[in-house]
Amino acid sequence: MRVLVVMDPIEQVNLKKDSTMAMLWAAARRGHQLGYVLQQDLYIDQGKAFGLIAPLAVFENTEHYYTLGEKQAQSLASFDVILMRKDPPFDMNFVYSTYILEQAEREGAWVINKSQSLRDCNEKLFATQFPELQVPTLVSSQQSLLRAFIDKHQDVIVKPLDGMGGMGIFRLFHDGPNIGSTLEMLSQNGQQPIMAQRYIPEIVDGDKRILMINGEPVPYCLARIPQNGEVRGNLAAGGLGEARPLTDKDREIASKVAPYLKEKGLVFVGLDVIGEYVTEINVTSPTCIREIDKQFGTSIADDLFAVLEAGRPKTV
Known part of the structure; x- marks a missing residue:
C-alpha cells in the first residue's frame, strides 16, 4: 500500500515512546511505501485535495531513524491509507486539515481516523454518550451549576474540554478556597464550557x-x-x-x-x-x-x- 502520515515534525518526536513511529516502522517492515506531510502542507486546488509530500524511509535505529526525500505536490487520494496523527491542540488549523482530508476521502482515500469523526468526537464529550459507563459528569460554563455539582459530590475533578496530557486538570473539594478562581480560569469567566466529574479514588x-x-x-x-x-x-x-x-x-x-x-x-x-x-x-x-x-x-x-x-x- 501507499501510506501517507500527517504528523508533527518527525525530527521532534520522542523516539522512545512515540506511537506514530511504531506505526511507520510496522508499515516499512510490511513493505508499504511511505509519504510524509505536515499539516500546513495540505491544500485544495480546484476542488481536489493535495499535499506537498516527501517520500519517507524509516529505520529502527535510534541514531538514524528516518530520511526524507524532496517535497512534491501529490494528490492525497493517490495514497491508499492516510494516517492522521497530528497531536492536539484541536484548534481551527486542525479542523481545516480535516476538511482537506475529507475531500481526499471523497476522492477515495481511507483516512484513519475518519475526518468527520475527528471533528465530531471531542475526546471529553464523546464519553458522555455512555453515561452508564461514567461517574456523575457535568459539562457547563455556568459557575452556579458547577458549584452546585461540587457541593453535591464533595470531591470533584474539573478540566477543559480541549486539553491533553493532563493539562488544566484540577481537583476541587466542596470547602476549598480556590473554587471560584479555578472555575473562572477554566471557563474563561463563564464563556466556555468545562467538564466536572466526581473524583474516582481508584x-x-x-x-x-x-x-x-x-x-x-x-x-x-x-x-x-x-x-x-x-x-x-x-x-x-x-x-x-x-x-x-x-x-x-x-x-x-x-x-x-x-x-x-x-x-x-x-x-x-x-x-x-x-x-x-x-x-x-x-x-x-x-x-x-x-x-x-x-x-x-x-x-x-x-x-x-x-x-x-x-x-x-x-x-x-
Whole structure:
C-alpha cells in the first residue's frame, strides 16, 4: 500500500515512546511505501485535495531513524491509507486539515481516523454518550451549576474540554478556597464550557489506556499511575506506565463502546478508564503502543496494519 502520515515534525518526536513511529516502522517492515506531510502542507486546488509530500524511509535505529526525500505536490487520494496523527491542540488549523482530508476521502482515500469523526468526537464529550459507563459528569460554563455539582459530590475533578496530557486538570473539594478562581480560569469567566466529574479514588491504581483497533480491544492496557502525590496519571504529567492484561470489566466496557467506534469510522482509539468508569475516548492520535509492546512483547502497530491491509470495513 501507499501510506501517507500527517504528523508533527518527525525530527521532534520522542523516539522512545512515540506511537506514530511504531506505526511507520510496522508499515516499512510490511513493505508499504511511505509519504510524509505536515499539516500546513495540505491544500485544495480546484476542488481536489493535495499535499506537498516527501517520500519517507524509516529505520529502527535510534541514531538514524528516518530520511526524507524532496517535497512534491501529490494528490492525497493517490495514497491508499492516510494516517492522521497530528497531536492536539484541536484548534481551527486542525479542523481545516480535516476538511482537506475529507475531500481526499471523497476522492477515495481511507483516512484513519475518519475526518468527520475527528471533528465530531471531542475526546471529553464523546464519553458522555455512555453515561452508564461514567461517574456523575457535568459539562457547563455556568459557575452556579458547577458549584452546585461540587457541593453535591464533595470531591470533584474539573478540566477543559480541549486539553491533553493532563493539562488544566484540577481537583476541587466542596470547602476549598480556590473554587471560584479555578472555575473562572477554566471557563474563561463563564464563556466556555468545562467538564466536572466526581473524583474516582481508584486513580491511585492507575488511569488505564485501553487501545481499540477496528472495535477490538488490544489484550493489554497501560495503567498510568500518578506519582509524588499527583492527581493525574498522564505520562506527560509524570505518571508511571504499567502494562496489564485487560480485566473482564475492561472487556465489557470495550464491547459496549465498540459498535459506536466502528459506525463512526474510528479505527484506532484509546479508551481512558479509571476503576470501572470511562473518563475519555481519545480519537486524535492515541498513544501508549510502545509502552505496552515493550512490557508484553506485542506489536500493536502490526495488528493495526493487518486490519488496514484487509481493506476498508463495510461500516466505514
